[in-house]
Amino acid sequence: MENKTKIALVTGASRGLGKNSALKIAQKGLDVIITYNSNKEEAEKVVAEIEALGQKAIAYQLDTRNTKSFEEFVKNIGDYLEKNTGNRNIDFLINNAGTALYAPITDTTEEQLDEMVDIHFKGVFFLTQKFLPFINDGGGIVNISSGLARFVLPGSSVYGSLKAGVEMMTKYLAKELGARKIKANVVAPGAIETDFGGGRTRDDKNMNALVANNTALGRAGLPDDIGGVVAFLCTEDARWITAQRIEVSGGMFF
Template identity: 80%
Template sequence: METRTKIALITGGSRGLGRNSAIKIAQKGLDVIITYRSNKEEADKVVEEIQALGRKAIAYQLDTKDLKSFDAFIKTVGDHLEENTGSRNIDYLINNAGTALYSPIPEVTEEQLDDMVDIHFKGVFFLTQKFLTFINNDGGIINVSSGLARFAMPGSSVYGSMKAAIDMLTKYMAKELGPRKIKANVVAPGAIETDFGGGRTRDDEHVNAMVANNTALGRAGVPDDIGGVVAFLCTEDARWINGQRIEASGGMFL
């Protein structure tokens, strides 16, 4: 009997950690759906890379701040899957999309805070809620958090607080979805050299040196340090990991 190929959907999969995770997931033998907010060209390149690995891939536009678009997005994905697999379901949902906000508490505006809540909490909550019907039993949810939910860095109060909320939400997901054997876990990167937040960790030599000096392994992270952790959680080898926060930070601020 032929084993059905599992499918993972990852938001924000056109660049950085999302791109690396999508490729690493495909290398594990899964088909992949990625979303992008604005850069279709980069998303299409990721799709081509995955297809070159012999896996199926497709990219869809999605702004995770736009909650009203979720129903149409899920219908579009479901129609595609039903046509190509006979089922509207996926196996793994990876909530990765996000943006940074660096601002001291006195300078944070209500609009900035609302945006971060919408992107990093409401978007994750309601996209997951609406996908629950379409996640196969024995599947998984992986929420991307941050080291900033464990340690505090001036200027990241709103972002870090949203990620702390995601850490707790993930435990509730694990508890409530346990009867369906759906696992829910967090991957929390430390500071990574990507274009996230304007490429601050990658391009600002002072920030990079500060990170390296406060990390046990002596350097800032790179996307390759994270994607494999996300991909591992999309495999049978991780079937007994549930409700956990896995920080991949090289030992930052131990």
């Protein structure tokens, strides 16, 4: 990695929105570090695609539920960067990794809630905290939220509530990091056709129709609709944007 080239880290980028975001960021001329939870083979394919675009890339395993692993993870990233750039810092952190939970409040177990808190709030909070000394001044943080933090679909109470928490956390990041000129923003997708949540939006025809019929632009979203917005927030053109929630939902339930 060249010292002058900016570097973004995207969590959960072996597939779906994370993969698309990583590729779009690379197209903007940034080098990219990606993480994957279990699918190393797919992650390596993303690395190859980024390298084919002329940017440097590497993949690391990371389970965002396991906050105890974050210190070693950040050290490993720093060691790699120091060896290759002479500097331990990144420029942009994109907190994308996540899983779905579809369960009515009456059926949600404490174990399910705890796991979602660990992935979607605690993990995001502490991974960001660990990286703060290693994000260059003038860099940025992009937290991926969801339209479900604004509108309500039965069965997503835990997921939607935690995403709302991430959105408020992002405002605090923007305020507390403003002196370092680090921007913090939220990208909130609507329903997207990926394998997220077992491919519910993509594969369930009734769900897909529900989404399309309640979206101004008349269809469910695709990963390609989202990644470019994340990538934009990693450019100089977005230097004056912070503390914002950018919903990318095609006008769903507005």
